[in-house]
Amino acid sequence: MSKQELPVVDVSEAACCAPLACEPLNAAEADELAPLFKAIGDPVRLRLLSLIACHEGGEACVCDLTGAFALTAPTISHHLKVLKQAGLIDSERRGTWVYYWINPAVLERLSAILGPRQAAGLVPA
Amino acid sequence: MSKQELPVVDVSEAACCAPLACEPLNAAEADELAPLFKAIGDPVRLRLLSLIACHEGGEACVCDLTGAFALTAPTISHHLKVLKQAGLIDSERRGTWVYYWINPAVLERLSAILGPRQAAGLVPA
DNA sequence: CTCCTGTTTAGACAGACCTCGAATCAGTGC
DNA sequence: GCACTGATTCGAGGTCTGTCTAAACAGGAG
DSSP, X not given: OOSSOOSOOOTTSGGGGOOSSSSOOOHHHHHHHHHHHHHTSSHHXXXXXXXXXXXXXXXXEHHHHHTTSSSOHHHHHHHHHHHHHTTSEEEEEETTXXXXXXXXXXXXXXXXXXSSSTTTOOOOO | OOOOOOSSOOTTSGGGGOOSSSSOOOHHHHHHHXXXXXXXXXXXXXXXXXXXXXXXXXXXXXXHHXXXXXXXXXXXXXXXXXXXXXXXXXXXXXXXXXXXXEOHHHHHHHHHHHSSSOGGGSOOO
């Protein structure tokens, strides 16, 4: 279950330097990127992502996450699945518990796409 | 260029340096940010945003946008409304046509939140 | 004034989404 | 083997969303 083919796109593609305002996205690119933003377009999932990213060791057990929400375990599990299918996180079972960690490359890609003109110059004041 | 009363959150707030992986988002922050990502979580809206951002002069007429999609004018208008209500774009009517332009500050904020830790680049005060 | 073009609003409908309870799967320990 | 805990899957509800057609609104031209 850990090495199934992800629906994720190739990060090394042209995407790294096309900040949305550089040249218009074509339909294919938009169809590919929009689901990623959609995945984090939910308060619960956005917070889950943050909780996982901030957790010590860079990974968090599901049991660490459920407590932060007034939601049932199946609902949390559902949201984690959405994030995973989007390629934003990955998981592994270790004994009784399942651990999740984020995929930094995907987040960086999204950040770069929204960013003004990264790479060019990060301009310190 | 003249009106400043955006429904958008204050960019100079703590947001500029909290890249999602720094410390966990609380529920209030997530409720505020998620709708922005949700707005760009649709292929049509993501492409609209890109088309507007890339258009010469930094602004685009609705008539320039509708041609890029196999959708009716009301549908495009609906998506533009969603983007505008999220604070990602703004618009103004000039004679017969209505022009849209993006709000770079909001995009930068979203980029910074997803970004790895570039943080210090933007420097408040 | 009247017509025409560009844009938005209103209403409707199929499909997707969030959440839950109940059931099931996966490991650990008695 | 059996019971227990952690996590996921399944099916169902109510709500939200994307798209359309039809109609209304805003300006410019004749």
